[in-house]
Amino acid sequence: MVKAIPKQFKESVQEVKEIGFCPFKLQSVKAVHAKLCVSRPTWARKEGVYGKWGWSDDDVCAAFRLHPSCMSLMEGKIESVMSFLVNERGFEASHVARCPVVLSLSFGKWIVLVLKSKGMVKKVSLSRIFKCDEKLFLNMFIYCHDEKELTGH
Incomplete structure (x- = not known):
């Protein structure tokens, strides 16, 4: 029923x-x-x-x-x-x-905006940034930079 x-x-x-x-x-x-x-x-x-x-x-x-x-x-x-x-x-x-x-989204992906502001990421759309999975995100925005670029030291 x-x-x-x-x-x-x-x-x-x-x-x-x-x-x-x-x-x-x-x-x-x-x-x-x-x-x-x-x-x-x-x-x-x-x-x-x-x-x-x-x-x-x-x-x-x-x-x-x-x-x-x-x-x-x-x-x-x-x-x-x-x-x-x-x-x-x-x-x-x-x-x-x-x-x-x-x-x-969690704060983790906001780091790309900081990278963008430092000129380390060129033109990229919001949807491209936030819709990719973690592995792709790390490869596209983090691993492609060395530590000196990321920290400024």
Whole structure:
């Protein structure tokens, strides 16, 4: 016997379908999970945090479609990563909206931004930096430099 689907789950599935998720794709499962785990007031606060950085409602929606977990992050994490990328590294907030996976990553991969600022990494896109696996990342951005280059000594 099939149990009745809870109302909140049905509503979340309907919302992600309306946003444009295909219900048969893994990404839609992640979106439903995010919708179920984040209360409406908290969701609105997170939209406000992104809005503070200049994201429109469409930017938030597009970022959510690309990386649903961006709405599951702690507000402090969103603030600190956005501040780092925009204020310290000079990226435009709109670029982060187009590559929201960067908001969820550990600090380890941020080192490439330091290398870039030292001129040790030339033109490279955010998605190229943050979507590669650890081995490729290390080969592309770390192992190709000697210790003197990395430390400046």
